[in-house]
Amino acid sequence: MDKISSVSKVELTNSDFVKPFRILYEQDGTKKIWDCIKIHDSVTILIHNVSRDVFVLVKQFRPAVYINQAASHGETGSEVNTEKVPGHLGLVYELCAGIVDKNCGWNEIAQMEVLEECGYQVPLSCLEEITLARGGTGVTGTKQAFYYARVTDDMKVSAGGGNVDEGEMIEVVEISVAESLTFAMDQSIEKPVGLIFAFLWYHQYKAPKSIS
Amino acid sequence: MDKISSVSKVELTNSDFVKPFRILYEQDGTKKIWDCIKIHDSVTILIHNVSRDVFVLVKQFRPAVYINQAASHGETGSEVNTEKVPGHLGLVYELCAGIVDKNCGWNEIAQMEVLEECGYQVPLSCLEEITLARGGTGVTGTKQAFYYARVTDDMKVSAGGGNVDEGEMIEVVEISVAESLTFAMDQSIEKPVGLIFAFLWYHQYKAPKSIS
Numbered sequence: 001m002d003k004i005s006s007v008s009k010v011e012l013t014n015s016d017f018v019k020p021f022r023i024l025y026e027q028d029g030t031k032k033i034w035d036c037i038k039i040h041d042s043v044t045i046l047i048h049n050v051s052r053d054v055f056v057l058v059k060q061f062r063p064a065v066y067i068n069q070a071a072s073h074g075e076t077g078s079e080v081n082t083e084k085v086p087g088h089l090g091l092v093y094e095l096c097a098g099i100v101d102k103n104c105g106w107n108e109i110a111q112m113e114v115l116e117e118c119g120y121q122v123p124l125s126c127l128e129e130i131t132l133a134r135g136g137t138g139v140t141g142t143k144q145a146f147y148y149a150r151v152t153d154d155m156k157v158s159a160g161g162g163n164v165d166e167g168e169m170i171e172v173v174e175i176s177v178a179e180s181l182t183f184a185m186d187q188s189i190e191k192p193v194g195l196i197f198a199f200l201w202y203h204q205y206k207a208p209k210s211i212s
Numbered sequence: 213m214d215k216i217s218s219v220s221k222v223e224l225t226n227s228d229f230v231k232p233f234r235i236l237y238e239q240d241g242t243k244k245i246w247d248c249i250k251i252h253d254s255v256t257i258l259i260h261n262v263s264r265d266v267f268v269l270v271k272q273f274r275p276a277v278y279i280n281q282a283a284s285h286g287e288t289g290s291e292v293n294t295e296k297v298p299g300h301l302g303l304v305y306e307l308c309a310g311i312v313d314k315n316c317g318w319n320e321i322a323q324m325e326v327l328e329e330c331g332y333q334v335p336l337s338c339l340e341e342i343t344l345a346r347g348g349t350g351v352t353g354t355k356q357a358f359y360y361a362r363v364t365d366d367m368k369v370s371a372g373g374g375n376v377d378e379g380e381m382i383e384v385v386e387i388s389v390a391e392s393l394t395f396a397m398d399q400s401i402e403k404p405v406g407l408i409f410a411f412l413w414y415h416q417y418k419a420p421k422s423i424s
Contacts (some may be wrong), residue, residue: 005238012232015247018351020224020232023275026217027299032379034275035227037249039351041280063235063246064353065346068253087239092349131397133405134277136348137304139230139251141276144405167244181416185343193345193356197409200416204393 001169002061004087007080009067040099041143042135043110045127046198047096047118048206051153054174055199056118057093060162061169065190066090093173093191095198110147118172119160120151130201133194146198148206177207213381214273216299219292221279252311253355254347255322257339258410259308259330260418263365266386267411268330269305272374273381277402278302305385305403307410322359330384331372332363342413345406358410360418389419 012018019038026032047056069089070080098113100106107127114122130146162168175183183189184199224230231250238244259268281301282292310325312318319339326334342358374380387395395401396411 001240003240006243007235007237010234010236012234012247015232015234018232018247018249020227020230020249022222022224022227023219023279024222025219025275025278027273027381028213028215030379031218032275035224035230036276036279037230037232037351061239062346062349062353063237063244064248064351065349066353067235067248068353068355092346094349131408132399133408134274134304134402135404136352137274137277137306137404139249139276139352140348141274141278141280143280146405167242169239187344190346192347192349193358193409194405196343196345197405197412200409200412204412204415 001171002087002091004061004066004090005082007066007070007082009078009080036139036141039140039142040101041145042097042099043106043113043145043147044095044097044194044198045110045114045147045149046130046202047114047120047149047151048177048202049151049153049174052174053177055177055180056096056120056151057173057175057195058096058117058162059091059093059171059173061087061090062092063090065092091190093189093195095195106145107147110145110149114149114151115158115160117160117162117170119158120149120155121157122149122151122155126150130198144194146194146201148198148202177202213383214299214303216273216278216302217294219278219282219294221290221292248351248353251352251354252313253357254309254311255318255325255357255359256307256309256406256410257322257326257359257361258342258414259326259332259361259363260389260414261363261365261386264386265389267389267392267414268308268332268363269385269387269407270308270329270374271303271305271383271385273299273302274304275302277304303402305401305407307407318357319359322357322361326361326363327370327372329372329374329382331370332361332367333369334361334363334367338362342410356406358406358413360410360414389414
């Protein structure tokens with residue numbers, strides 16, 4: 001998965017996924033401009049396999065993270081030296097997630113992503129909404145819905161791994177709940193803040209409490 | 213601050229802040245493309261005023277959030293009807309934050325942002341690094357550093373409010389630590405996930421523990 005080669009950056013003139021635009025507006029009578037991009041809202045799911053008390057995550061190569069890693073290794077040109085910046089530097093641990101690009105309930109999209117990426121057929125009754133938040137308030141402003149999915153080994157019906165037709169290469173990874181806070185706060189592991197939030201949320205609101 | 217008028221969207225041809233590009237690469241021998249934007253890394257600071265046991269937040273109008281709100285009210289054209297979509301729908305509560313656009317320590321940038329946005333002159337010794345995470349792993353891949361700033365009323369030297377020369381209009385808001393979890397999990401309050409994470413982190417690792 002992390003055998004990355006022939007990396008280059010080119011101009012982006014037209015994209016189905018990243019649509020930049022400028023907003024003109026007046027705030028309290030002052031004219032302003034702000035540059036944004038339009039991307040999709042998303043659903044993000046903390047999958048808890050209670051049969052073995054593990055959280056189920058996805059691990060994948062993220063080109064945007066890799067390019068930032070390349071820049072911090074001094075590789076800022078249009079070609080990236082992949083010997084100097086090996087592909088594993090672009091691997092990121094994330095919660096199962098997907099964009100809202102279908103006309104159905106967000107919980108149904110969450111359900112589909114859990115199946116597609118991680119191979120669990122989870123009933124909607126085992127999907128609990130955690131909260132809503134805004135992703136990237138500066139540039140994207142999209143809505144991000146967080147769910148908690150309680151699954152068992154019985155619900156595992158396929159390997160997961162993402163949509164092969166769309167070229168997705170996703171590794172399904174398990175982190176024990178007991179070690180999840182250590183994992184969450186380990187800076188050396190690449191992950192988005194949404195994953196850290198979800199692990200902390202579980203320990204605040206769901207974990208059995210021991211009297212210390 | 214939320215008197216918003218004359219809102220329109222125009223094409224973005226050249227921006228100092230949002231720079232789209234395309235990455236070409238091979239993964240395990242398969243040719244792939246991915247569309248990204250280049251934005252700055254950022255620092256985000258959970259400010260805890262221990263004199264009055266409050267968290268200090270910023271509240272501001274976020275055009276990108278407003279445009280998403282407009283779309284969910286059916287206003288998807290190039291002009292937005294601001295009577296139908298009033299400006300307050302674009303107001304977002306956030307942690308104090310700033311982009312890394314200066315050649316100095318990230319903790320010094322955090323220190324500057326705390327002063328500029330919230331008016332506290334915090335010594336570096338009162339700034340603790342919480343963790344690093346990736347913002348927007350799909351499209352931006354930037355690094356986001358979280359800090360915890362322990363401040364007192366004595367450190368308050370100005371009103372804050374952001375950089376007026378840059379047109380920033382920022383309201384400084386205080387949320388009591390006692391009410392902070394309720395605030396964090398209230399879906400009706402617009403905020404990014406980083407704020408929710410930071411509040412939960414405080415309660416997990418910093419708050420005095422009571423035996424329940």
